Amino acid sequence: MNILDKIVADKRNEVDLRKSLIPISQLEQSVLYNRNTASLAAALRNSNSGIIAEHKRRSPSKSLINQKLNVQDVATGYEQAGVCGMSVLTDSKYFGGSLDDLLLARSVTKIPLLRKEFIIDEYQILEARAHGADVILLIAAILSKNEIKTLSEAAKSLGLDVLLEVHNIEELHKSIMPSLDMLGVNNRNLKTFEVSLETSKNLSKLIPDEFVKVSESGISSIEAIKDLKQYGYQGFLIGENFMKTENPGKYASEFIKELES
Numbered sequence: 611m612n613i614l615d616k617i618v619a620d621k622r623n624e625v626d627l628r629k630s631l632i633p634i635s636q637l638e639q640s641v642l643y644n645r646n647t648a649s650l651a652a653a654l655r656n657s658n659s660g661i662i663a664e665h666k667r668r669s670p671s672k673s674l675i676n677q678k679l680n681v682q683d684v685a686t687g688y689e690q691a692g693v694c695g696m697s698v699l700t701d702s703k704y705f706g707g708s709l710d711d712l713l714l715a716r717s718v719t720k721i722p723l724l725r726k727e728f729i730i731d732e733y734q735i736l737e738a739r740a741h742g743a744d745v746i747l748l749i750a751a752i753l754s755k756n757e758i759k760t761l762s763e764a765a766k767s768l769g770l771d772v773l774l775e776v777h778n779i780e781e782l783h784k785s786i787m788p789s790l791d792m793l794g795v796n797n798r799n800l801k802t803f804e805v806s807l808e809t810s811k812n813l814s815k816l817i818p819d820e821f822v823k824v825s826e827s828g829i830s831s832i833e834a835i836k837d838l839k840q841y842g843y844q845g846f847l848i849g850e851n852f853m854k855t856e857n858p859g860k861y862a863s864e865f866i867k868e869l870e871s
């Protein structure tokens with residue numbers, strides 16, 4: 611079994627357990643569930659830098675990245691740096707994150723928040739909204755066309771933006787549908803961990819113009835972003851490169867200033 615299959619198998623058990631503990635009616639009654647959401651797609655369209663900065667403690671490919679930081683400090687730092695949005699990993703077993711991280715980030719910032727999760731069930735979308743997310747991620751590699759349609763339509767009906775992630779042409783072809791806002795190309799093969807920015811470049815011309823194009827993973831330089839912009843990308847998801855520093859917000863601020871200069 612590859613790592614992605616393992617993550618999804620564990621996720622099915624985790625979601626079943628969560629559903630049995632917290633009913634949907636409880637999620638719907640939360641204060642955060644009943645609020646106006648912010649659009650990441652709109653923020654990216656209006657930005658020069660297009661940075662989406664991630665909170666990521668560890669990962670299957672890199673193991674430990676940074677365990678010392680407080681998520682509220684990271685969120686505040688990212689907002690002050692001028693990022694367009696923040697991605698918060700909520701998977702606990704493989705990334706050391708949680709829904710509490712999302713809540714804590716929401717408590718200190720107004721920027722669009724992405725629930726970075728392996729979403730396989732509509733229940734996780736309700737959880738995302740109830741914990742302060744504005745955006746959800748859907749990963750084409752783990753969903754059928756029909757599931758992408760059902761889940762993205764559910765997210766849109768709740769006022770959430772949808773970022774759909776692909777890694778190859780087959781995933782892209784099955785995914786294009788009107789209920790998506792952003793199409794993300796993951797430069798990391800989630801089954802082998804191989805990273806190449808060529809993946810974003812190769813798929814760029816196949817992504818229809820109505821979607822905001824986002825390049826994800828393995829981005830560590832200003833030159834890489836300038837190059838990807840030539841291919842029509844308006845969003846750049848950066849995790850490890852910021853999180854491995856002592857002060858991700860400060861590093862992101864310097865990165866964005868240089869990008870915009």
Ligand SMILES: O=C(O)c1ccccc1NCC(=O)[C@H](O)[C@H](O)COP(=O)(O)O
Pocket residue numbers: 613664666669670671672796798800803826827828829847848849850851
């Ligand atoms: O990062 C991993 O090792 C990973 C492994 C398996 C599934 C997903 C994984 N990462 C999720 C992401 O997409 C990244 O956290 C995100 O794009 C940021 O990437 P990076 O800038 O390279 O940290």
